[in-house]
Amino acid sequence: MKIGGKDYRTVWMSGSSVNFIEQNKLPFSFEIYEARTHMDTCMAIKTMIVRGAGAIGASAGYGMAQAFLESDGSREYVDEAKRRIEAARPTAQNLFYAANRVYNFAIGSENSAATAVEEAQRIADEDAENCMRIGEHGNGLIKDGFRIETHCNAGWLAFVDFGSALSPVYVAHRSGKKVFVYVDETRPRSQGARLTAWELKNEGVPHAIIPDNAGAHYMSKGDVDMVIVGADRIAANGDTANKIGTHEKAICAARFGVPFYVAAPTSTFDLGCETGDAIPIEERSEDEVLYQTGPDGEGVMRKVLVCSPGSRAMNPAFDVTPVGLITGIITEKDIIKPSEEAVRSLFS
Numbered sequence: 340m341k342i343g344g345k346d347y348r349t350v351w352m353s354g355s356s357v358n359f360i361e362q363n364k365l366p367f368s369f370e371i372y373e374a375r376t377h378m379d380t381c382m383a384i385k386t387m388i389v390r391g392a393g394a395i396g397a398s399a400g401y402g403m404a405q406a407f408l409e410s411d412g413s414r415e416y417v418d419e420a421k422r423r424i425e426a427a428r429p430t431a432q433n434l435f436y437a438a439n440r441v442y443n444f445a446i447g448s449e450n451s452a453a454t455a456v457e458e459a460q461r462i463a464d465e466d467a468e469n470c471m472r473i474g475e476h477g478n479g480l481i482k483d484g485f486r487i488e489t490h491c492n493a494g495w496l497a498f499v500d501f502g503s504a505l506s507p508v509y510v511a512h513r514s515g516k517k518v519f520v521y522v523d524e525t526r527p528r529s530q531g532a533r534l535t536a537w538e539l540k541n542e543g544v545p546h547a548i549i550p551d552n553a554g555a556h557y558m559s560k561g562d563v564d565m566v567i568v569g570a571d572r573i574a575a576n577g578d579t580a581n582k583i584g585t586h587e588k589a590i591c592a593a594r595f596g597v598p599f600y601v602a603a604p605t606s607t608f609d610l611g612c613e614t615g616d617a618i619p620i621e622e623r624s625e626d627e628v629l630y631q632t633g634p635d636g637e638g639v640m641r642k643v644l645v646c647s648p649g650s651r652a653m654n655p656a657f658d659v660t661p662v663g664l665i666t667g668i669i670t671e672k673d674i675i676k677p678s679e680e681a682v683r684s685l686f687s
């Protein structure tokens with residue numbers, strides 16, 4: 340995607356460093372964070388300098404490659420690094436997919452460091468290509484004049500490029516269709532209000548940020564033609580974990596007869612989880628609920644208490660939408676009507 344006329348990916352490797360668009364600073368400032376070691380890359384994943392399933396996956400693959408470069412041939416070193424990377428965030432399946440793929444490909448190979456770097460690069464390239472295909476498939480569902488609601492950020496910042504839920508929107512917009520996007524603000528970290536809105540503005544796609552609790556209002560008035568969301572992990576039966584609040588949107592969509600689509604590459608599926616009950620849900624700091632961050636008049640990032648002082652908060656980062664509420668899953672291979680059979684057919 341282009342920023343100020345220049346092509347960027349969300350994450351990329353140069354030499355032994357991994358570079359990230361610093362997502363905690365967006366949309367207020369555009370900065371690149373350079374992770375020189377796999378430990379720095381782990382920290383970037385943990386602190387959400389990089390976030391979103393595909394981007395986390397590519398970062399984990401690159402982090403694994405960094406560990407091989409640092410290891411001097413020590414298997415203990417890469418094993419320890421793999422454990423560290425896999426502990427960075429628990430829900431996004433792409434992290435485990437990429438760490439395992441790079442590790443299994445490189446371990447025991449003759450030049451394991453070079454092999455690891457090549458495999459990590461392949462994962463990142465595939466992520467971008469798969470998202471482009473998701474856009475092409477998903478565009479077929481979008482009619483001229485559609486008003487689409489999305490939750491959180493499943494745009495190019497959540498992947499290496501293009502995105503999952505927003506990729507069909509970009510393809511539709513570029514092909515000349517009129518589209519309008521309702522952007523759920525997505526508290527507590529506001530990935531919708533900050534990141535999705537910023538992406539859509541850069542692409543010139545008409546949109547409005549709406550409060551998290553406004554979805555039912557617009558759907559009930561017939562103002563939403565479809566919902567498209569991303570996914571962090573999809574179980575073998577099609578149950579889908581995504582940013583907290585997604586389940587509520589799916590319930591509203593079912594209530595008002597609005598088609599509810601999930602868009603995700605096959606690297607997000609976890610056939611090891613039979614149903615959504617087996618998907619680990621990340622519990623994050625209560626500070627994310629209690630405080631908001633943003634720049635003050637001088638542009639310095641500040642943290643401001645926005646809740647009753649002394650009250651505690653709870654902060655589950657994801658919820659699971661049951662398969663029965665999902666109209667279809669848009670993947671790079673096909674759009675499926677989700678069921679265990681349909682999910683398994685993607686891998687046969």
Ligand code: MRU
Nearest residue numbers: 390391392491497569570581582
């Ligand atoms: O906590 P985050 O920002 O890493 O959350 C993940 C997400 O961005 C969303 O759940 C998104 O909709 C799916 S990831 C492509």
